[in-house]
Amino acid sequence: MNIEKQLSELTERITYTRDILGNKSRPELEAFAKEISEFQDKYTDADESRCIRAIESLDRRLTTMESAIDAQITAMDKVRIVRHPQRVCLKDILENVYDKYTEIGGKDEHSIDPGMLIARAYITRRKGKKIINQPVMVVGQEKGHGQEFRNGGSIKPWGNSKALKYMKVAAREQIPIHAYVNTPGSYPVEDFPGAAQQIAENIYEMAGLTVPIIAVFSEGGSGGAEAIGMADKRLMFSHGYYSVISPEGAAAIEGRIRGSERAPTELIESCAIAQRITAQDNLSNGYIDEIIDEPPLGARADHFDFYKQVREQVIRATDEITLSVRGLRLFRAIAIRHFRKHADIIVRWSLSEKARERLVNRRYKKYRKLAQHAYQDNRSLLDKLNATSTGIVSSTTSLVQYGLIKPFKQKIAQIIEEATDEIHVITGKVDALYHAGLKKLGFKSLGDRQKEMELTGLSKEENPKAVIESDSGYMSPQARIDREVTCPHAGKRGCLDIWARDLYTDFAGVCPHCGYNFPMEYQWYLHNVFDKNSIREFNRDIASGNPTGFPNFEQRVEAAKEKTGLQSSCMTFNASLEGIHLTCATLIANFRGGSVGAAEGEKFIRALELAQTKHQPFLAYVHGTAGIRIQEGVNGLIQMPRCTMAVRKYIEEGGLYIVLYDTNSYAGPVASFLGCSPYQYAVRSSRLGFAGPGVIKETTGLEIPPDYHNCFKALSRGHIQGIWSRKDIRKNLQHALLTIGGRNLYYR
Structure with missing residues (x-):
């Protein structure tokens, strides 16, 4: 035995443990390190057998010490584990979990985003003399072991696009997808197709893939995790984390850290605990289905027993998903129970057409049930009964009107049209x-x-009115200021100062010279866009809370409720516009920056379901959103796939979904249920993207130009389809409702 090599390995394990513990000192570890450093001197004259016994004893002691330390590690220690260069990576998993694999879509620094690794792999299973090769598509973020060109698993838009492309290939070939999530977050660049837009497309498309999807989480950072994390079954390594934002990012926001300052270590540690980011936290909240146990202090490349466990659990997860949608429910349940007891059963992973339909429906129901504990439902019993009865009436009316009467009318109209055409001939x-x-x-x-x-x-207009008029009944508080207002573009465009009363009343907050749209209150929009007295709010008393018990956050939520008179940052209502009935969800910047948590996500989903029941178009007006509410942790993050699935279901049923951005819109909502709309528009002077300037500088070190997020940049890369002046919102929305849509389910 090479004694120096054994001592070197023990020293590496000690160094690794120190790295995991950060600044925390462990006296027993330091004493052990000293003992190893003095080993050569102490055993200079000893024979080899005595040295070997001494090293074996040291190895056993260190193993015991690692287990003891592992039992006491904190949430932030686990963050350091998944970020360590020795952490098991996707290449290690491909080499040791799968029997054969071939990388596709590029695999080196010259490929399209080498941080995203795609492989066509096989799992070989034996039963007696029978050998079955079962193909899978493996996608995942690859960090390597300190390989810089992989960018730490932080994926650029074209990397997520590459993953989606091959997941669709898997769906065409009807083979399961195994997704390994190991990213601190997506790289926040707005080059085509844009980070937010691509993540939104990934989530939307994954929701409808007709093959089993298994996701395995190691490091699940924010929207980057959601780009490939939408799955029928979610597994998580026991030392991994899954979070809406990194603990350092949360601490920077909580501590209001600016510039080159660093958040205190104590604040970072407390944020990691408060956000409930560990595997055990996520399992208790229902956001993952099972935990894959790791060796003490986390899995590393040479932990071969760990790979056996990963293989066993991903195979079992794929089998269970397949069985859960195949055949009669009674026999599926028996098969699953039998399978858990007898691991030698081989399940074929191919699905019939009906089974594929059940798979997608089951996926929707799974995500619809999540986060039900994370918001406050303050509605009275009478309100709940009224909502239920209204839903039943709407469903019945919809069934009669659109299921019976409308098809009959369409058939009669078709016969009349065909007869008329023949007569015309x-x-x-x-x-x-x-x-x-x-x-x-x-x-x-x-x-x-x-x-x-x-x-x-000369042609004549059908409607002689050039502008649709509206008696608003609302005056902006800014109009009461008795002073002149200077346009931000006055220096380069020569705009004259505007009297505040004129600007915020007659001009609708729009500079008459250059067209700059000054920020306006969401009330202006409510009173000036929709028909007078047509707004009927619902689900008002579904309220934001503090589901993670984040320190001192409950008081801030209550203060926001008191200040704004709102219960959450999402307002949902029915209204009409020039007689066209529609359902609307508004994200309001006044309430915690328009951030989205469990209450906002639930209200958004219920509004979509109501719009589908009533066969109405759906409008998402974004007065402003700062992203997902970080203090709610994964309770907030899970709203990205939840709401996106609801949007997809609504659109697939033929609904018309329009998004209109105003002021500033960033992060999770834009990268999911807003960004997946085929019809997105922005008010002139609005700003939108994946991450704000501060986050981009913090994560990439890049200084971005002032116009990096303006709506014209978003238009140039295809994120939005048009830019509107605030004065034209009502007219443009009316035109959109009359001219675009899917199968015109909504009001025609």
Whole structure:
């Protein structure tokens, strides 16, 4: 045995443990390190057998010490574990969990984002003499062991696009997807297609993939995790973490840290605990399904027993998902119970068409049930009964009107149209012969004169009103300020100062010279866009809370409720616009920056479900959003896939979903249930993107230009489809409702 090599390995284990503990001192560890450093001197004259026994004793003692330290590690220690270069990576898993694999889509520093690794792999299973090769598509963030070109698993938009491309390939080939989530978060760049837009597309498309998806979490950082984390079954390594934001990021926000300052270690540690980011926390909240146990202080590349466990659990998870949607429910349940007892059962992973439909429906129901404990439902019993009865009435009305009457009317209309077309063919031939006879006699027909007038005359508007008027009944408080206001572009565009009363009343907050849109209150929008007295709010008393018990946060939420008169940052209501009935959800910047938590997500989903029941178009107006509410932890983060699945279900049923951004809109909502809309528009002067300037500088060190997030940049990369002046919102929305949509389920 090479004694120096054994001593070196023990020293490396001690160094690793020190790294995991951060600044925390462990006297017994330091004493042990000293003992190893003095080993050579102490055993200089000893024979080899005595040295070997001494080293074996040291190894056993260190193993015991690692187990004792492991039992006491904190949430922040686990963050350091998953970030350590020795941490098990996706390449290690491919080499040791799967039997054969081939990387696709590029695999080195010259490929399209080498941080995202895609592989076509096989799992070989034996039963007696029978050998079955079962193919899977493996996708995941790859950090490597300190490989800089992989960017620490922080994925750029084109990396997430690459993952989605091959997940769709897996769906076409009908093979399961195994996704390994190991990222601190996506790289916040807005180059085409944009970080937020690509994550939103990934979540939306994954929701409808018709193959089993298994996600395994090691480091699940914010929207980067959600880009490939939408799964039928979610597993998590016992020393991993899954969070809406890193503990350092949360501490920076909580401590109001600016510039080059660093948050205190104590604050970072407390934020890691308060956000409930560990595997055990996420299992208790229901956001993962099972934990894969790791060796003490986390799995590293040479822990081969760990790979056996990973293999066993991903196979079992895939089998269970397949069985859960196949065949009769009774026999599926028996098969699953039997399978847990007898691991030698081989389950085929192919699914019938009906089973694939059940899989997607089951996925929707799974995510719909999440986070039900994380918001406050302050509605009275009477309100709840009223909401239930309204839902039943709406569903019944919808069934009769759209399930029975409308198809019958469409069939009758189709028969009449076909008969009319046939009559027109016959009369057209007779009419042509008549006009031909007149021309031979030298007469000009009335029809010809009419065609001349249509070609040379001026067209007339059907509606003579140039501007849709609205009696608002609301005056912006800014209009009461008796002073002139200077446009931000006055220096380069020569805009004249504007009297506040004129600017915030007649001009609707729009500079009459350059068109700059000054920020306005959400009340202005409510009173000036929709028909007078048509707004009917619902689910008002579903309220934001503090589901993680984050220190001192409950008081801040209550203060926001008191200040704004709102119960959450999301307001949902029914309204009409020029007689067109629609459902709307508004994210309001006044309430905690318009951030989204469990209450906001639940209200958004219920509004979508109501719009689907009523067959109405759905409008998401974003007065402003700062992203997901970090103090709610994964309770907030899970709203990204939850709300996106509800959007997908609504659109798949034929609904029209329009998003309109105002002021500043960033992060999780834009990277999911807002960004997945096919019809997104922005008010001029608004700003939108994946991460704000401060976050970009903190994570990448890059200074971004002032116009990096303006709506014209978003338009140029295809994130939005148009830019509107605030004065034109009502008119443009009316036109949109009349001209775009899926199968026109909503009001026609």
